[in-house]
Amino acid sequence: MPSFTPAGGVLAQLDLLRASHRGAVTHVRLHRPAKRNALSDALIQQLHTCFVNLPETTRAVVLSGEGEHFCAGLDLSELVEADTAAGVLHSRMWHAAFDAIQFGRVPVVAVLHGAVVGGGLELASSCHIRVAEASTYFGLPEGQRGLFLGGGGSVRITRLIGVARVTDLMMTGRVYDAAEGLAAGLSQYVVPAGEGLARGIELAERAASNAPVSNFAVMHALPRIADQSMTEGLLTESLMAAVAEGTPEAKQRLRAFLDKRAAKVGKR
Ligand code: 1HE
Numbered sequence: 001m002p003s004f005t006p007a008g009g010v011l012a013q014l015d016l017l018r019a020s021h022r023g024a025v026t027h028v029r030l031h032r033p034a035k036r037n038a039l040s041d042a043l044i045q046q047l048h049t050c051f052v053n054l055p056e057t058t059r060a061v062v063l064s065g066e067g068e069h070f071c072a073g074l075d076l077s078e079l080v081e082a083d084t085a086a087g088v089l090h091s092r093m094w095h096a097a098f099d100a101i102q103f104g105r106v107p108v109v110a111v112l113h114g115a116v117v118g119g120g121l122e123l124a125s126s127c128h129i130r131v132a133e134a135s136t137y138f139g140l141p142e143g144q145r146g147l148f149l150g151g152g153g154s155v156r157i158t159r160l161i162g163v164a165r166v167t168d169l170m171m172t173g174r175v176y177d178a179a180e181g182l183a184a185g186l187s188q189y190v191v192p193a194g195e196g197l198a199r200g201i202e203l204a205e206r207a208a209s210n211a212p213v214s215n216f217a218v219m220h221a222l223p224r225i226a227d228q229s230m231t232e233g234l235l236t237e238s239l240m241a242a243v244a245e246g247t248p249e250a251k252q253r254l255r256a257f258l259d260k261r262a263a264k265v266g267k268r
Contacts, residue, residue, distance in 0.1 A: 010053040014046040018066070024059035024208040025201055033067025039119045039151075040075040041093070047123075048097035051104050059208035062200040063101075063127055064111040065120075070136070073118025076145065091150035094119070098126035098152050102223075107207040107215055111200035112136045112187065121186070122151035125160055128219060129203055132187035133196040136178040140169040159226070161185045206268075211249045217241075 004020035004027055006012065011019040011026075018029040028050055030037035037043075054061065065071050082090060101108055101123075110127035117139040124130055140157075142148055149157070149170075158166050161184045168174050178190045191199050207215060221240040225233040244250055256262040 007055075009055070011050055011055075014050055016040075016043045016046050017050055019050065021055070021058070022201075023205070024057065025062060025204045026054060026058040026060075027062045027064070027197075027201070030063075030065040030071060033065075035075065036067065036069045036072035036115060037065045037120070038072045038075040039094075039123065040078055041090070043075075044094055044097045048093075048100050051097070051100040051108075054104070054106065058106055059212070060106050060204035061108045062111055062197070062204045063108055063123075064197060064200065065113070067114075069114030069120075070110075070112045070116045071120025071123055072115055073120045073122075073141070074147070074150070079147075087150075094122070094151035098123065098156075102126040102128070102156075103220060107204065107219065109200045109204045109207070111196040113193070113196060115139075116181075118142055118145075118147075119151045119153075121157060122149065122153035124186075125156040126152060129189075129207075130187040131189045131191060131196050131200045131203065132178045132181055133191055133193050134178050135193055136181060136187070136190075137175050138169070138181045138186050139173070139175040140166065141173060143170045144173055157186075159223075211244070211247065211253065213244045213247050213249065217244055 004022045007019035007021060007026065011017070016030070016032050018031045020027050030043070032038065032040070032043060107129070108127040109129045109131060110124045111131050111133070112124055113133040113135050114137070116124050116136055118141055121138055121140060140149070140153070154166070165184055169176070176184060176186065178187070181187050182190045189199060217240045221236060225236050228236060253262065
């Protein structure tokens with residue numbers, strides 16, 4: 001299997017991330033293991049820069065963390081002196097970065113292990129698919145730290161697992177293990193230790209092989225439709241369906257199936 005090649009250009013300048021490519025898949029790693037990949041302002045800004053500067057050849061991303069943990073959340077050492085106005089701007093900076101992930105150009109698969117806590121879970125929830133290794137645990141220690149969600153988690157995590165579960169995690173300090181996270185809906189896959197990356201890359205390659213307009217519809221239309229009333233949602237769906245069906249790529253893919261040149265649906 002060919003190996004990943006280190007990224008060049010803007011991505012190579014980002015010292016808190018490690019980016020590499022293989023074919024259509026770009027692998028981005030949080031590279032701050034000594035601090036458990038805690039999200040400093042610089043790391044948030046580098047994530048933003050990375051996701052708005054993905055090379056045109058990238059059709060899917062795998063995001064993982066170096067060291068023993070995916071991510072320990074907000075870098076608590078940077079928040080000590082913050083005032084109220086700065087707090088709003090700080091949160092908005094996170095929103096901009098995580099929006100660039102969720103509403104970017106390509107699907108993002110998060111590969112999780114160890115701690116996925118606080119802002120680390122907010123980051124994971126801005127990705128499109130989550131693969132959790134068996135060592136993964138999920139928590140929202142904001143309650144214990146005197147904080148609140150600020151990286152979009154009150155919107156994104158509640159959409160994944162509901163207000164009641166987020167309330168429980170935040171109020172009681174409850175921690176979900178990998179199996180509980182899967183059952184709650186925080187991840188879509190649980191795999192044995194050390195197998196997350198291979199699974200994440202496989203899933204990213206599958207997503208990368210879709211027509212870009214279909215991935216666009218899933219990434220950009222689906223969550224908006226979920227936010228709309230039924231009447232508006234059904235109309236948005238019809239418009240998006242018509243856009244997708246009208247593309248030359250859809251016509252080619254339908255023709256390939258009818259000519260028996262395309263894969264049938266089957267369990268993989
Ligand atoms: C950190 C952070 C951090 C580790 N900010 N420095 N997040 C939290 O409340 C989680 C806080 N962290 C932990 O509970 C633990 O560090 C872990 C369970 C994640 C990992 O434990 P462990 O034993 O592997 O590592 P450690 O010895 O605790 O940490 C290693 C170093 O990383 C140590 O620094 P050192 O200089 O003493 O070596 C830690 O201080 C440092 N470190 N986590 C800063 N989070 C937009 S709002 C979002 C709000 C939140 O995210 S609140 C939740 C914050």
